[in-house]
Amino acid sequence: MxxxxxxxxxxxxxxxxxxxxxxxxxxxxxxxxxxxxxxxxxxxxxxxxxxxxxxxxxxxxxxxxxxxxxxxxxxxxxxxxxxxxxxxxxxxxxxxxxxxxxxxxxxxxxxxxxxxxxxxxxxxxxxxxxxxxxxxxxxxxxGAWSNLPALLLPSEFTLPEIQNIYETVRGTKLDQSSFRRKLNELRLVEETGKTRQESAGRPAKLYRLASGAAYASRLFDRMI
Amino acid sequence: MxxxxxxxxxxxxxxxxxxxxxxxxxxxxxxxxxxxxxxxxxxxxxxxxxxxxxxxxxxxxxxxxxxxxxxxxxxxxxxxxxxxxxxxxxxxxxxxxxxxxxxxxxxxxxxxxxxxxxxxxxxxxxxxxxxxxxxxxxxxxxGAWSNLPALLLPSEFTLPEIQNIYETVRGTKLDQSSFRRKLNELRLVEETGKTRQESAGRPAKLYRLASGAAYASRLFDRMI
DNA sequence: AAAATAGTGTCTTTCAGACAGTATTAT
DNA sequence: ATAATACTGTCTGAAAGACACTATTTT
Missing domain, CATH: 3.90.79.10 (Nucleoside Triphosphate Pyrophosphohydrolase)
Incomplete structure (x- = not known):
């Protein structure tokens, strides 16, 4: 060689x-x-x-x-x-x-x-x-369009947590309602059935990443 | 070493x-x-x-x-x-x-x-x-959102030619009107002032890539 | 009560996509 | 006339963004 x-x-x-x-x-x-x-x-x-x-x-x-x-x-x-x-x-x-x-x-x-x-x-x-x-x-x-940021989360997480990691990675605030609408459309997460309670307030539902979680793909039909 | x-x-x-x-x-x-x-x-x-x-x-x-x-x-x-x-x-x-x-x-x-x-x-x-x-x-x-495909063109090209290269690279047809609307928005090309005549038909105007041609960027304000 | 979350709904704006032309200038 | 291009415009539908709530369940 x-x-x-x-x-x-x-x-x-x-x-x-x-x-x-x-x-x-x-x-x-x-x-x-x-x-x-x-x-x-x-x-x-x-x-x-x-x-x-x-x-x-x-x-x-x-x-x-x-x-x-x-x-x-x-x-x-x-x-x-x-x-x-x-x-x-x-x-x-x-x-x-x-x-x-x-x-x-x-x-x-x-x-x-x-x-x-x-x-x-x-x-x-x-x-x-x-x-x-x-x-x-x-x-x-x-972070703008894939499930990458979610891979940083622990295997079970709350909705506020996943929104926070997207905001952290992107460096911008996101609207709660719009973010969750998107989560549903992409079927990115699924409920575990469990909840978590820390400090005051309603207990947060725990989610996990959905099995075949939509990586990238869609969002990209349009456009020149 | x-x-x-x-x-x-x-x-x-x-x-x-x-x-x-x-x-x-x-x-x-x-x-x-x-x-x-x-x-x-x-x-x-x-x-x-x-x-x-x-x-x-x-x-x-x-x-x-x-x-x-x-x-x-x-x-x-x-x-x-x-x-x-x-x-x-x-x-x-x-x-x-x-x-x-x-x-x-x-x-x-x-x-x-x-x-x-x-x-x-x-x-x-x-x-x-x-x-x-x-x-x-x-x-x-x-090809969906950058000026990359245009770099394949000769330094002077016509609008049908640039549309064709985007269609070739993407493998899809594009609407003429929408494509040119986008070209203008992105300020991707500028006229050379010259025209070219091949076969019958109105002469095609010749364009060049705009100097500071909008690479990627924009198109990407929205979105989670 | 206060806090933290879940969830619903609506309105606006943006923009790609589709379509339908007209206008111009050559062979 | 025919062809190839340039150019203008309108409508639709999808989706992001913004906003305003209500509901639930805890300390």
Missing amino acids: QDQSFPTPIVTTDAVVLTLEDGVLQLLTLRRAQPPFAGVAALPGGYIHTQEDHDAAGAITRILREKTGLGGFHLEQLASFSGPDRDPRGWSVSLAYMALVRRKDLGELAEGVALTPAYEARDLAFDHDDILATALRRLRDK | QDQSFPTPIVTTDAVVLTLEDGVLQLLTLRRAQPPFAGVAALPGGYIHTQEDHDAAGAITRILREKTGLGGFHLEQLASFSGPDRDPRGWSVSLAYMALVRRKDLGELAEGVALTPAYEARDLAFDHDDILATALRRLRDK
């Missing part, structure tokens, strides 16, 4: 792991133990192991499991980032992914793992600020 | 180059001279040269220029494709791009370079069928 006369790029894969905690979108970071950028917060990532990884998505899944114990989440390819300067070790390529996880699935955070509000995270290692920005833009765009 | 104990993936970059000829969306392919897949049609692509390429987009730009003489076109990242089996030489990553070019900018096709109707291309080398499918899907999706 590699009968080229020129050096090959370094290939890594990195993930923007987002979750929702206390109604705030949170980014998972790892404090780097080794140089380069030792001691600096970074996106979880690492090398592809050609012996065991089936593809890049498999590699980042393995890496997230190894470094954070995480398993079972929505994973989506973001983009690749490349160039001679993004990693001091040399010309590199990062295959970047976005993972949306439920806070509960993260469990206790291991040493060096931290959650920080996604929109405030800065000065990450490498070009990870750029990768994060790409992820947030993607989430915001898809 | 590369102080890892495990082998690194092969990294290539490949491009789905699309153009419009005689009203049909055409894919540019290269007949491979060397194994693997010698003699088979493939997407243009190649290795990244870490010495000279500023990033992956720079690499594919250089490769397209070297192999097809092409320069000046819309380039957009598609996705990465990876795994142990897509290239018989070993575990590989392809950074895939989509390039939209004007037929005129392709000039004479060099030996081994061919155009085939994009929706009929099959049995390309490697997993290039998959990459092509990804590009066509992307073009179709963006």
Whole structure:
């Protein structure tokens, strides 16, 4: 293999792991133990192991499991980032992914793992600020018409909660009546039959994401 | 560099180059001279040269220029494709791009370079069928609301021509009146002042893409 | 009572889509 | 005349957005 006369790029894969905690979108970071950028917060990532990884998505899944114990989440390819300067070790390529996880699935955070509000995270290692920005833009765009934001919720949630996550992701307020009308049309959620009571007020019904939840599709019949 | 104990993936970059000829969306392919897949049609692509390429987009730009003489076109990242089996030489990553070019900018096709109707291309080398499918899907999706399809047109074009390219990309007919209403709203095109006469009928006015042509944006105020 | 939620209904505005033309300028 | 294009206009229906409620069930 590699009968080229020129050096090959370094290939890594990195993930923007987002979750929702206390109604705030949170980014998972790892404090780097080794140089380069030792001691600096970074996106979880690492090398592809050609012996065991089936593809890049498999590699980042393995890496997230190894470094954070995480398993079972929505994973989506973001983009690749490349160039001679993004990693001091040399010309590199990062295959970047976005993972949306439920806070509960993260469990206790291991040493060096931290959650920080996604929109405030800065000065990450490498070009990870750029990768994060790409992820947030993607989430915001898809927030307009897909079920993506709902994947951040715990498996059972209330209607105010799901409306709040859409508002958080989009950065705008939504009309309660219109939002719920849309939820029904899209058949995005279904009742669990259970309720939850916190503080005063009528108990909130608990919902779950509907099984074959309308991903994207429709809303897009019209238009040039 | 590369102080890892495990082998690194092969990294290539490949491009789905699309153009419009005689009203049909055409894919540019290269007949491979060397194994693997010698003699088979493939997407243009190649290795990244870490010495000279500023990033992956720079690499594919250089490769397209070297192999097809092409320069000046819309380039957009598609996705990465990876795994142990897509290239018989070993575990590989392809950074895939989509390039939209004007037929005129392709000039004479060099030996081994061919155009085939994009929706009929099959049995390309490697997993290039998959990459092509990804590009066509992307073009179709963006065709609903961006100026992307217009980038396939020659620099001066008529209103029937631009409507036709949108219909081609979307695979549907569009109402003339509604389409032009939208063109105006978006300020997508501007008159050149010139006209063109072919066969019978009133001469068609020639248009060009408006300078700051509304990319995506708007159309997207509404909606959950 | 106050709070938090659920639920209903209606009105407006926007806009794609469909349709029906007329007008212009060439062969 | 015929063809190809340009241009203008109207109507409809769907859906988002905004608003105003009422109803329910808890502390």
